[in-house]
Amino acid sequence: MKALVLTEYNHFEIQDLPQPKPGPNEVLVRVQAVGICGSDVHGMDGSTGRRVPPIVMGHEASGIIAEVGSDVKDWSVGDRVTFDSTVYALDDWYSRRGQYNLSDGREVVGVSAPDFKRQGAFAEFVTVPQHILYAIPDNVSFTQAALVEPVAVALHALSLTPVQVNDSAAVVGAGMIGLFIIQALKLAGCFPIIAIDLDDDRLTLAQTLGATHIINAHSADVSQQVQALTHGRGADVSFEVVGAGPTVKTAIDCVRKGATVTLVGNLAPTVEMPLQAVVTRQLRLQGSCAINGEYEAALALISSGRINVEAILSAEVPLADGADWFRRLYAKEKGLIKVVLKP
Numbered sequence: 215m216k217a218l219v220l221t222e223y224n225h226f227e228i229q230d231l232p233q234p235k236p237g238p239n240e241v242l243v244r245v246q247a248v249g250i251c252g253s254d255v256h257g258m259d260g261s262t263g264r265r266v267p268p269i270v271m272g273h274e275a276s277g278i279i280a281e282v283g284s285d286v287k288d289w290s291v292g293d294r295v296t297f298d299s300t301v302y303a304l305d306d307w308y309s310r311r312g313q314y315n316l317s318d319g320r321e322v323v324g325v326s327a328p329d330f331k332r333q334g335a336f337a338e339f340v341t342v343p344q345h346i347l348y349a350i351p352d353n354v355s356f357t358q359a360a361l362v363e364p365v366a367v368a369l370h371a372l373s374l375t376p377v378q379v380n381d382s383a384a385v386v387g388a389g390m391i392g393l394f395i396i397q398a399l400k401l402a403g404c405f406p407i408i409a410i411d412l413d414d415d416r417l418t419l420a421q422t423l424g425a426t427h428i429i430n431a432h433s434a435d436v437s438q439q440v441q442a443l444t445h446g447r448g449a450d451v452s453f454e455v456v457g458a459g460p461t462v463k464t465a466i467d468c469v470r471k472g473a474t475v476t477l478v479g480n481l482a483p484t485v486e487m488p489l490q491a492v493v494t495r496q497l498r499l500q501g502s503c504a505i506n507g508e509y510e511a512a513l514a515l516i517s518s519g520r521i522n523v524e525a526i527l528s529a530e531v532p533l534a535d536g537a538d539w540f541r542r543l544y545a546k547e548k549g550l551i552k553v554v555l556k557p
Contacts, residue, residue, distance in 0.1 A: 216557065217270045217337035218536040223260040224544075226537035231270070234333070234341045238544075241289055241344055242281035243297070245557045246356035248335040249274035250387065251364070252325050254324070255543045256481060269326035272555075273299035275335035276350060276359035286344045296359040298346040298366075299323050300504050301332060315370070315506040322504075336536060338557045348509045351517040354379035357530060357554050358516055361523040363505070365512040367478070371502035372402065375476045376427070379403035382444045384468040385425070388416040390526050390552055391478060393423055395453050397521050400424030402533035406443050410436060410464060415549060424526060437467040449473065458483030466491060466499075474498040526551045533557040 215233045218226055229511050236242045251274055257265030265271060276296040283287055289295070299322055302309055306317040314320070323342065324334020334340060350359045358375050368391050377383070383404045388411035399407050400423075408427045409420035417428040429439050441448050448470035457479025465475050466488055475497055492499060515521040531539055533555045543550055 215338040216533065218272075218533055218555070219264060220258060220269050220271060222267050224258055226258075226540060228369055228534055228537075231337065233339050236281055236286075236341045238283045238285040239344055240283045241279050241286055241295075241347065243275070243277040243295060243335075243342060245275050245277040245335050245338060245340055247276050247360035247530075248272045248533075248555050248557070249360045249364070250540065250543060250553045252391075252553065253305065254539065257325075258540060258544065260549040261354040263327050264322075264327045266326040266328070266331070267415060269324070269331065270333040270335075270337050271324040272334035272336035272340075273323040273325070274360050274363040275323075275340065275354045275549065276362075277335075277340075280339065283344070288402040289344055289347060294350040294356070294359075296350055296362050296509075297323070297342045298505055298509060299363050301343060301346060303349045304345060313506060315504040316480060319359045336555060338533075342396060348513060351513060353516050354517050357527070358523050359513070360554055361527070361552065362509060362512045362516065364390050365394050365516065365521055365523060366505040366508040367391055367502075369508040369511055369515075370396055371395060371453060371476050371478045371504050372398045373451070373506075373508065374500060374502050375474055377402050380405055381450040382406050382408070383553060384408045384410060384440055384449040384452040384465065385420075386410045386431075386452060386461045386465045386468070387479060388413065388420040388425075391422060392453070392455040393526055393551075394426045394521065394523075395455060395478070396420055401515075401520060408440055408443060408449065408468075408530050410468070413548075416551070419525065419529075423522060431464065444470070444538045447471075451476065451523055453478055455479045459485040465496065469497065471495040472497070474500065476500055478502045511552065527554065528552055530554045530556060
């Protein structure tokens with residue numbers, strides 16, 4: 215099969231690899247669409263330590279079941295499917311508690327870390343366990359289904375955050391996940407929804423998708439602007455969707471006393487934090503890791519049109535062109551948000 219392989223940091227090749235064989239509880243998926251995730255782009259240079267070459271990346275995918283393992287039930291050849299990015303054991307202590315995203319020994323499709331390696335979906339075929347599969351609704355395309363994973367990441371962040379109708383919210387980072395969080399906040403009845411970013415084009419898109427106010431982070435005193443929109447208090451909740459020191463500080467500075475700050479971005483392994491501001495203002499800081507059962511909700515919201523995934527789609531291109539599009543994304547080419555590869 216053809217696969218896009220990260221053979222060394224910052225270098226991709228299309229290679230012929232053996233077609234994988236599904237295990238007893240796995241299915242073989244013929245990939246129809248696979249998105250390039252920001253974590254793939256950040257990982258290609260080795261800075262994250264989670265894309266050790268050689269590796270076939272890609273975890274935002276959809277396709278058609280081509281083969282089923284001997285113990286697979288309820289799935290058949292020809293079924294249209296997408297799948298969670300997290301591979302977890304059903305009998306793990308965390309899984310039993312309903313927290314499979316935190317399970318010990320969990321793996322991520324298309325990730326190569328010091329403790330595991332699992333080939334991903336930048337290929338014609340990929341194998342995944344049956345218990346992470348989800349059926350694609352008839353009115354959802356393969357490209358739309360390849361974007362379910364980031365929608366589910368956004369929904370998970372929201373599910374962890376104490377949000378009530380008419381709560382004010384600030385979203386720091388108007389990239390793909392941030393834009394999906396904004397749409398979810400709109401569905402939850404939040405007001406105002408304030409998008410903060412450095413890119414005016416992304417801020418304009420954020421406003422189109424549900425942000426009631428936009429602030430360019432280059433402008434003077436972002437936190438004062440947020441306070442002016444929230445009765446002088448600050449936002450009830452904020453979401454940090456970048457993962458860098460300055461944006462974490464912005465997310466903290468923008469909220470009121472007693473607020474919740476949900477950290478979704480994880481670009482930098484460590485950041486400085488204004489500890490006294492967190493303690494004396496009694497803020498709740500929490501991380502949001504991956505997905506924990508939000509796939510069905512994400513598919514339903516896409517199917518019903520309540521979440522717009524195509525608004526962030528920049529290009530659909532052949533897998534063979536993947537290396538060039540990685541280069542363009544890595545260079546932060548203006549206007550690019552989401553690129554979907556078609557094997």
